[in-house]
Amino acid sequence: MTFPGPNRPLIIGHRGAPGYRPEHTRSSYELALALGADAVEPDIVATKDGVLVLRHENEISGTTDVASRPEFASRRTTKIVDGDELTGWFTEDFTWRELWTLRSRERIAALRSSSATFDGTAGILRLRDLLGILDASAKSTGRMPGLVVEIKHATYFERAGLPLDELLASELAGTQFADGSGLVIEAFEHTVLRKLAVRGVHAAYVYLLERKGAPYDAVAALGTDAPPYSETLTDAGLDALVGSVDGISVDKALLFSGNADGSTNDLVARAHRRGLAVFTWTLRPENAFLAPAYRSDGEPADFGHWEAEFDAILRTGVDGVFCDHPDLGVAARDALLG
Template sequence: MLRTFAILLLGSATITVMPTQKILAGTLTGELPIVIGHRGASGYRPEHTLESYRLAIELGADYIEPDLVSTKDGVLVARHENEISGTTDVANHPEFADRKTTKIIDGQTLTGWFTEDFTLAELKTLRAKERIPNIRPQNTVYNGLFEIPTLQEVIDLAKQKSAELGRTIGIYPETKHPSYFDSIGLSLEEPLVNILKANGYNSQTSPVFIQSFEVSNLQELNTLIDVPLIQLIDSAENKPYDFVLSGDARTYGDLITATGLADIANYADGIGAYKWLIIPRDAQGNLLSPTTLVDDAHAAGLLVHSWTFRRENNFLPANLQNQPEEEFKRYYQTGLDGMFSDNPDIAFAARAAVYGVPEPLTLLGAGTAMAFGAAFKRKLKQK
């Protein structure tokens, strides 16, 4: 696969990384791995709110991640799922009681309220709430305060904070349930491409990655826009849902074989791998030794971003309880090119520890240079 690598430097200074540590970490481009604010700083604020994204940036995130679903009137909004009873106060709105329904989404039967049954104006009357209050009770103090943002509002925030901080903040949208939305006439791909192009995100050096757990929509996007694409990889035994629909027998495990990675490299620039595929755990939940996945993907010319890194013991290995930074560091040492984290501050600190970069990088002010491998030129398309 033919690729070129470019570095985007902002401001007048550069980050100095010790060469021996760069070789040790082994990122694909030799540059710092990126910190991706997973649904914003969702460890500290209700997810997918402008306040969550804003805090993620202030805590050092290089990219913020809006998961995208559609409204009834075709507007892309940031929600992890189109079923919103767990992340909004919709159940407290009697005017929407008759919208509660049961649907089958990617083979799962769900009962609740769905974004595609609401106009944007109606969704804007709702307020976000903490998705996992039993694990993050401190975040419930923000329940009822924040709106559901549109993709355009997320982009506007990223651009505003980029100007304020003197460093580029990228966006990392995920298309959620694209086959389902296609089936109801609310395709995600075209609105996403239109918004990105309207905002100047239309090249391999644009600070954007598009990600998806499905394959066919990434292949379609590869024909519609020239920005970096990331194939998300779930547990090895699971399947992309478009494979389920088409009868394709392959699993995510098949996609990370040498043949599978070579196939991905024909339409995408990297993989977003479930972290246990990179460093697995034993039956007791202890972290084991790394697999060869990072090296295998790099050999295929693919970036490796991994998800999801969180500070709570519920999500940490048994042998690293109360030590989130240690877990994050071990993954960086595999050569990851990026890390999705609910806690961007911890991901930032762990990156600084592994790479010897002075902290706090994000507080150095205007003129700070953030280096990231930005251009991953895909194979020239054959007519």
């Protein structure tokens, strides 16, 4: 994907438009495109039979009706995923035909009751289904939307015999994104990005960075000696990324780090000096998600001073922002551009 630059950052529909529809559903993605998103971002995990499906996590009790389905009651189990103990139902324990029968649900219904009214109306999508949605959009508008694929839990899935790099490379071959046009691939693990590059998958590669902790591929290899994400955010850490990835994608809190008044820091500028693009996530208007300086006196689900926070983030010069409400991202960008 060609990054349009700091004067016109990409507005990326984060799992579609989950501010309005349950995430990763057909209506969520179609609405994101209708609201003006330049690209959409699916999270990919794998089924037992190696089908790439779109879910925020491989544990699906919070985003589907699986817990209410008696035929799958025996699949409930406890696993360690990237060092965390989770109990529930996991995509890798289901075939695609089984997952296809489930219905999607709003993940944060307490904050997004309107979106929750669509619970049960849509099923789970495969990556190939989303490619079809993007192709249909291109035919109707004359413009192919961008695709930002996030790979989830790559080390975990490889150990389960489901290498996501291999599955993704196979899925993209022969598609509209095979030449890399409009395609970004991102992950919290650097190893899987390198593997995809070695496989010859053409894309812009973006390394995701958390506020705390360490990447699980490094933890799996080095244990407690694994360097934390914070080291990558130093000048030396950014220098080390040059040549191996095209950019970084950071929690928006990292743009405000150390500034309680809501002012931003120089992270974007430091990355740009090294030729690295910068994405940030996630722009959301509700008080529950805004930086403290931009919250209103309302309830957590109420919209706070989102216009001011979005504007502060865009003014850092970021190359792309992930938005749950793509129309609000477009509005903020338009306001900035005058």
